[in-house]
Amino acid sequence: MKVDMEKMVSLCKRRGFIFQSSEIYGGLSSCWDYGPLGVELKRNVKEAWWRDMVRERDDMVGLDASILMHPKTWVASGHVAGFADPMVDCKQCRQRWRADDTKNGKCPDCGGELTEPRMFNLMFKTFFGPVEEETATVYLRPETAQGIFLNFANVMDTARKKLPFGIAQIGKAFRNEITPGNFTFRTREFEMMEIEFFVKPGTDEEWLNYWLEERFNWYINLGIKKDNLRLRQHAKDELAHYARACYDIEYLFPMGWSELEGVAHRGDFDLAQHAQYSGRDLSYYDPDSGERFLPYVIEPSAGVDRSALAFLIDAYDEEPDKDEIRVLLRLHPDLAPVKVAVLPLSRNEALIPMAKDVYADLRKCFMTQYDDAQSIGRRYRRQDEIGTPLAVTIDFQSLEDKQVTIRDRDSMKQIRVPVAELTRTLEAKLAGEPLDVLPPGGSYWLGFED
Ligand code: GAP
Secondary structure: OOOOHHHHHHHHHHHOOEEEOOHHHOOOOOOEEEOHHHHHHHHHHHHHHHHHHHHOOOOEEEEOOOOEOOOHHHHHOOHHHHOEEEEEEEOOOOOEEEHHHOEOOEOOOOOOEEOOOEEEEOOEEEEOOOOOOHHHEEEEOOOOHHHHHHOHHHHHHHHOOOOOEEEEEEEEEEOOOOOOEOOOOEOOEEEEEEEEEEEOOOOHHHHHHHHHHHHHHHHHHOOOOHHHEEEEEOOHHHOOOOOOEEEEEEEEEOOEEEEEEEEEEEEOHHHHHHHHHHOOOOOEEOOOOOOEEOOEEEEEEEEHHHHHHHHHHHHEEEEEEOOEEEEEEOOOOOOOOOOEEEEEOOOOOOOHHHHHHHHHHHOOOOOEEEOOOOOHHHHHHHHHHHOOOEEEEEOHHHHHHOEEEEEEOOOOOEEEEEHHHHHHHHHHHHOOOOOOOOOOOOEEEOOOOO
16 A cells, blocks of 8 residues: 555654644744654664664674764765765756756756756754854764764774674764755654674675665565565765765655665775874774784664654555545554553443553553543554554453453454463564464454444
8 A cells, every 4th residue: 555645744743653843833844853653663663773783683782972073073084075965056946956856957846947066065063162163163963874983993992892793873863955855754853773884805795795685674574565675776976985885775655766774885984084084093903814904894874764754654554444444554563652552442430440450561561552532443443543553452241251352453353361361462462473373261252343
């Protein structure tokens, strides 16, 4: 099911995933705030990445470097001189464009004549300390990667790692984009999940291929449909100033195939530059061969916001539902903002104490939401629309037999399980066990009509 961007923006606002920044002042273009559900989704994306890329690997360590860095960093990295996009203005309607987004020298909007391209540096500048002068200029980092290169020697000295190994970091980055847009796809403030993976020269091709496969499969394992993902190799004239080779993992966004993540071969560009500009030796001593050399770097670099958007778009589905349409987000359980909804069948006073007890127990283990407003069918639909994989319903029979029902978002099927088995059963279902595998004392259940 393809969803257009307007529908996604509207669902995100209606359900509390993403709001326009500074809305009460008329909004700040291309800046977005994550609401109660959006912040959970984003945390889950980052948590899944950290779990898979750092915690469960022996060859990766984490880092959290500061956003503001010594200004020489960006001279050495090439960003002061080279991190710029060619910009053109329409002489007729005055709109500003990235030159690569225009064709035949005409304005894409009104067809007017364009100015000659001028280079525009994308780094945000600010001042360090109280005096606003040139020597106090610092930059908001446009990528988290440089914090990793600057700490390469510190990590080598303390983490007791041998090549090949990587340093991973999640954090904010800022780019004064000429044409931000497409919701959270391109913004001026965003979050990145970056790995700099250091390898011995000669093994770099092998590791580039390894990371391409690893990162491609990461999205598929978290539910993105394979048909909506592809790899695209950068042409020579497209490569960033630091890259020897680069591939984009592209996703079929509503506006077409667009970059989701870049996997670049940075060679020894960054370590060599920082060694030269800082005067520090950033080479690696290989205890096996006794050689000293600058490692090569393979860099899988993903956007948190762009990934979250792709996961939302890919999960969106609509199904006929009697005279209506059931809207649901088939989000992977690891990413779903709410894992379990606790829904007493009605607001009848007799049901509330048991429902509240179940809720109190479950929220210790899962992100859980309690809801007793409106009909049970409407509450199921609301949870479907925010992607909650499982709903637990407490009914009058539950008071007698101490059993509750579990309803599955995708199939809408239900099972009935003893409360004593509930946490363990939910855990297993969230980890992928089919709904019809029953715990001791469980049974199939025709269910309350949705
Ligand atoms: N250190 C490598 C690097 O910065 P990049 O391809 O420019 O590479 C990596 O950025 C990823 O960061 C992109 O694939 C995208 O997911 C995300 N990203 C880049 N610019 C962005 C923007 N303006 N808004 C949202 N995400 C962005």
